Each structure stands twice: as structure tokens, then as C-alpha cells.
Amino acid sequence: MAANFAFIKIGELKGESQDSKHQGWIDVLNWSWGASNHGSGQIGSGSGTGKGVVQDFHFQKTVDGTSTYIAQNLLQGEHFPKATFELLKVGGKTPVTYYKVEFEQVFISSLAFGGGGEGGAFTESITFNFRKFKATYTAQTATGSAGESSSLGWDTGAHIEV
Template sequence: MPTDIFMKINGIQGESRDKGHKDEIDVLTWTWGLSNQVMAPSAGGGAGAGKVKFQDISFTHLVDKASPNLMLSCASGKHIHEARITVRRSDPTTPQEFLLIKLQDVMVTGVQSSATRGPEGLMEQVTLNFAKVDFEYKAQRPDGALEAGAHFNWDLRLNKP
């Protein structure tokens, strides 16, 4: 299913012209994950969970006016209050924002620029580290309406929701 993806980072303007996401960053791809190393079972019990490890969120976008500020934030170690990824179904009749990821206490940890021949041209991969995350997904019913959101919240400093 085709989607539109937007990244809003406090204090950093992108070039999106979308009515609902003006001046945000138009995102081509994003990736993120977490893992939990399982501890070996002990003599009297089963395996145990270790401490969750969160990956930095990484996104790719075309080089735009946000690029110099992303580089400056990375180079200076600037703390950013909040960043947000919004994913929307690209249906022209009923575009629905079904995934929202809010990040708090964010730092830009990497900026990697690249170029290709062809329509994409100059691209940039950016990685963000964060202290808190709120991941909300809304399923779409057959009539097109969205269901109530399912949430995952985590405070990485406290290692708990």
C-alpha cells in the first residue's frame, strides 16, 4: 500500500509542501528496531529477559534545506525536545494517518549524504537517538475509518513504560 512519510523535528524546517505537513521533511524510507538478549536458563528455572536495546531511528530523505541544520545538530551535539514521524496512506480520497512515532530528548547521531544518477539525485541518511518513544498504530476498518490506536511507550533512561 503506498504511503507518505513525514518527519517533523523541532527547530529544523524541511521542504514539504503537503497541506498538513508544511515545512516538515519528506521521508523516502525509515527504519528502527529493538531487541532483547535472552539470558541462558539457570539450573532451577527458565530463560530470562535481559535489558532491551533500542536502535537509533534512521531515515532517508532528499537533501533539502533541513540538511545543514541536521549536520549542525549532529556536529554540536544539540539536544532537540521532540521529533515525530507520521505515516499516511496515499489514498487520494481518504488519506489516513495510521502510524505516529513521537520521540523526546532527541539527538542527531549521524548524517550520511550520497548521490545517485537518476531522479533521486542527492540523498541523505539521518540517524536519531532518543530518550523516550511513543509508537501509535491505528488499524483501518473496511469502511476506511481508523480504529483506536494501539500504543507502545518506553522511557529508555528508566527502562520502563
């Protein structure tokens, strides 16, 4: 099974990733993101009348040089113009970015610091919402190179595909 790595670039912040393709990005320890739709199957004859709601993006990273800037952004109520999240799959000669999400109008909505005892890393959990996103999935071929891709763009405020 191929190894996977995750990175995020928020605005012009300079992260501490040492990955050759992600210098200056933030190394992501774990992440979650999704959407939900409360259909109306219990009302009337159909179950597809609800509108999907995109959830905030959550990720965890080690405390680094971006930490105070992210906190400052949250406390001042400012937004970042964009953020880019990438999942990298290592399995062939060159790593493949197999999942990429580009966010626009990024607003940090939550920040929490934590630490591990006995030499564990000090981390922070960050949550942000956003106005628009474009997600792209790229398959990895049997030889490890990039294959076909598909994408979805969405405006969360207007509830329309972009």
C-alpha cells in the first residue's frame, strides 16, 4: 500500500514542511471534512428536497511559525483569500497529488492547542469555513503515475456548482 501525506497552504503564511514539492506549506497530521443533507423522506412522497450543507474543514498540525498568525487572523475576524489542501500518494517514481481542494474566502472559525506528555508533539486543531471550493481527484495508475481526474466546484453561499 502506498504512503500518504497531507499538506495545506493558507494565504501567504510560511509553513515548515520540508517536502520538496511543498516547501513553505504546513504538514497536516490529520484532517476531516464533509457535507450533510437532511432529506425529507418522512414528509411527502420524496426524499430529495433538502439542500446539502458543506461542513467546515478541520485539520491538526504541530505548533509552528504559522501558529500565531492563524490565531491573530481568528481574533481579528479577518479572512484569508485562499487555502489549498493536497493529499500526496507515494507509490511510483514520483508522488502523485491525488486529492486537491482549493478554498476561497477562508475564515478561521476555531483554534485549540494541545500537547502530548512524555515528549509528544504540541499540536493545534484548526477549523475554517469558506465561501467556495474546488475539489479535484486524480487517480494513480498501476505504474504510479497520475491518471484521469474529476472535479467539483461549489459556492457554499449560493448553493450552486461553479
